Amino acid sequence: MRVPVSWLREYADLPTDLSTAALADRLTMLDLKLEEIDAVGADISGPIVVGRVLSAEPEPQKNGKTINWCSVDVGPDHNAADGAPRGIVCGAHNFGPGDLVVVALPGSVLPGPFAISSRKTYGHVSDGMICSGAELGTAGDPDGIIVLPEGSAEVGDDAIALLGLREDVLDLEVNPDRAYALSLRGVARDAAMGYEVGFRDPAAIEVPSDGSDAYPVVVEDPLACPVFVTRTVTGFDPTRPTPRWMARRLELMGMRPISLAVDVTNYVMLELGQPIHGYDRSALTGPITVRRGRPGEKVTTLDDVVRDVTPDDLLITDDSGPIGLAGVMGGQTTELAAGTTDIVIEAAHFDPPTIARTARLQRLGSEASRRFERGVDPALPPYAAQRVAELLVEHGGGRISDGLTSVGTPPAAPQISLADDLPARISGVDVDAETAVRALEANACTVEHEAGTLHVVPPSWRLDLTDPYDVVEEVLRYVGYDKVPSVLPHAPAGRGLSTQQRLRRRAGLVLAGAGYVEVKTFPFAGPADFDQLGIPEDDPRRDQVLLENPLSAEEPGLTTTLMTGAMKALALNVGRGHDDVAIFETGRVFLPKESAPEAPVYGVDRAPSAEEYAAFDEALPDQPLHLVLAATGRRERAGWWGDGRRVQWADAVEAVRRVASAVHVDLAVGGGEVPAPWHPGRTAVLRVDGAPVGFAGELHPRVCRAYGVPARTVAAEVDLDAILGAAPELGPRPSFSTYPVAKEDVALVVAESVPSQDVADALLEGGGDLVESVRLFDVYTGEQVPAGHKSLAFALRMRAPERTLTEAETATVRDAAVARAGEVTGAVQRT
């Protein structure tokens, strides 16, 4: 809401020495938050004065133009030292001798900034400039030079003040509950309250009526339209101009002056907050009827759009059909036109949700709908209609109808009752009941205080005041939010972070410790992403939670795999010249449920039951927390120590394994069916308690190419919820023997297809409890072993809990381990 300060001062007796900045601060503390101060015309400086053209001699020029050599009287203070008028060259022709004009004298600065000085031009010394509206930063006077009406100013007057060229305009953010502040009247009322000064209500005017109708009105839906007032003006002169001050104010408010009749309706809306619609009476047929739209009906609104209307839309109609969307925008057929002499003024009150719905469904916001959907003072219509009529007649002539049509009555303001200590209890400020009463009366509420209870009736424009807590806010606003003391509450002892919350932190720390850098990407994805990952057309991972209004058509829904974001981030890093990159992210993926119900929508007068609450989560998609990591380049850097080491599939497996082991979860690393985007032969299936939780390994070469990242890029994606959810309450009990260790190395030859883990498992099993650990330390293929076989070298460490093992025992254990490996995997010991 823009608020020119000089306009505000017309209604609120603000201190004369009050600065605009101080005023803005005070209004901000009254919930009218300053967005910015627009110091209009701050770059203009005088002398810019009113002058009278004494003579204007046309002088044709060689370039084909004709200039006027003018003599202009700018008054004794500004004429030449000898009293002679100023000689000024002017290229415009819409004025002549005797006209009052605006002259920018040498030394003045016009918007631009554009400094005016005496200069030689067209064979004369031009001693100033005769100004057009555009040159002064005001849009009026499309003809060119401003010609002031006779009697509106004196020669020598300061034109900056006269034309309102310099004005501080407050741009205030008006919250939805303060609809009344979408008017100068409302802002002025709060300003007057804030400074405890007088307030002059521009709506406090007489509304005479002889009881007859002005223009007949039928309201078919009184819930949606509780009040509808019409007043008429006849014999209006549509050729009369909008007064300059009014046009200027509209301009300062960001509106374009159009015609006197339209400008007056807009002016009164800004002044009082009541949207007004004017009809050309000659274009109306039959009574104005307010009703719901009917299927198939259309209306052409003032913005030249033909709109289909629905029963959700409230319409203004006459016998010809729809002539406007109620409270949103008028129709073309009945608009105020250049020849309109008889005007029907509409000032109505509409139900906010009805207007909000139409504005939303028609995608048509207007100054009117913005006010109606927040709630306009329902008592205003007759006063606003009167104010419009008076301004029309004052500036355009004609006469106001003797009668006034008024259908409906404004809804009665509610009475709100609250304990008189509620303001103190809720605000925490020590406000007594007397202060509360004073605060509410300052807000124009009617207050009765009896037996510890405040009975509050808000004024008609405070539709937001319905509940006791609303009243508390008004009291606090009056007393001052800065009076709220600071008291730390004492919460009962808490249980700290939940297990999952703690473990999630560990997972991130483990990965950061392992050299991975966390990124945050967006969860939006689409078919192109799945194509890049090589995910087949019929893969369930293409089944996304889709958005009704995605930001981009390429990403119509939420992702089902964190690889979409991670690969983009990895490619970005590679593209920016990072050779060695290792990143990770934890985030949710979104997995639609098959034939899930719609989410329920309940009332708000009570809480949903436990079953009703459960229905929310039945409807929502599964949203498990995943962990993704991706790496390319070197895992160990090159340096004086050597060439470093390129990242390999095993690093991805190890990273996930470390996360699992940090939270005591046994992560089984095995083979199995490996889908896109993975390398089918270099990717491990990761399982917890037998259930797959994800994959880790090398990416498919085609995927690397698709993202433009180096071949052999590695990655892992796992269901982090599944891994962390398997974490035991208690980790393993530490147990170790202090007796000496016995070490044996064995080399076993097995078929190449045998997973080394199977051999290790068999050794452990065969060796029994005395085997402390089995570790693979070498894999050999070559001449020493048969084709299609490999040699696995294991280090066995054996130890007994309560004694030193003998050599014979050690040999027995080793042989048992080897024998078991032979049974299970066909392993043969190399000799």
Add this chain to the structure above:
Amino acid sequence: MSGPNSDYDPVEVSPLQPEEVAAMRDAALAAVAAADSLEALKQVRLDHAGDRSPLALANREIGALPPQARKDAGMRVGQARKALAEAIAERTAVLEVEAEARMLAEETVDVTLPTDREPVGARHPLTTIQERVADIFVAMGWEVAEGPEVEAEWLNFDALNLGPDHPARTMQDTFWVAPHKAAMVLRTHTSPVQARTMLTRKPPIYVVVPGRVFRTDELDATHSPVFHQVEGLAIDEGLSMAHLKGTLDHFAQAIYGEGMTTRFRPSYFPFTEPSAEMDLLCYVCHNDPATVADCRTCKGEGWVEWGGCGVVNPRVLIANGVDPERYTGFAFGIGLDRTITGRYDIADLRDLFDGDVRFTEPFGVEI
């Protein structure tokens, strides 16, 4: 090897004369002192303390002396041998220290060589700040609550006094899950978790809710369709705006240090009444009259916008099963992305989300 002296000769031999023994000793000590390496000293030991050394030979002669002379000679030779042994030990220690020093000097490396063989990881500041905030509140006895990101429309809006036609509902640019009638949204704030908490726990409730939220803003330097919030909710008997202010002041001090404070400005949120915008004392200039005018962080205001808050609207309590006659509550919410960009003077919000590791790396694992 010393052994029984078989060819006993009672004649006193010259090597056992005091002068001779002293000469042997002096020669030996001189040799020890002259040894300049452990190898040289080893040779000295062989020559002067070994089996064939003069002193050893002299020692062997002692047994042939008459008893009185045997005693004197034994004492002389013994003292000489002891002095030699001590000298050798001392010299050994000195030479060992010298040898070690030489060896260590030879092993010297250039310690300024790079050591960054292993890559260093880091955690995103939006993660660590969420943890930091959670820790501050957990220390006050609060708990951390969570909820889904695709959320039921009712929990995101209706439960929070944002009815279907509420103007604030259209103000929020919501991502709707298709089809619309599924009545699901990408949560526009973390507030549905407040509703879930009230619906599933009994007061007193003190929870803090960090999380990712969504609005249909196109990504640019100051807007993002995905951003992060932390909200707090307290429901208890007798809570007021003053407790809200106390909590926020404590929070501000825990994050930004002693002397930090907040201030309230009136505002409007459907879920709170009274509602307030809260400003944080500028953490750079502290509104110090000497420096505030030139402060870039607060642009000369002395305060920076921090979030919204208020007393929980009783309508919200009713919709979520809390008795408004018995309980009152307060709630607040803070944008974490702007907290990061403001605190670290990051001009472009997109840096937080494009995944360039150079953004995250400087943050390490703690904020």
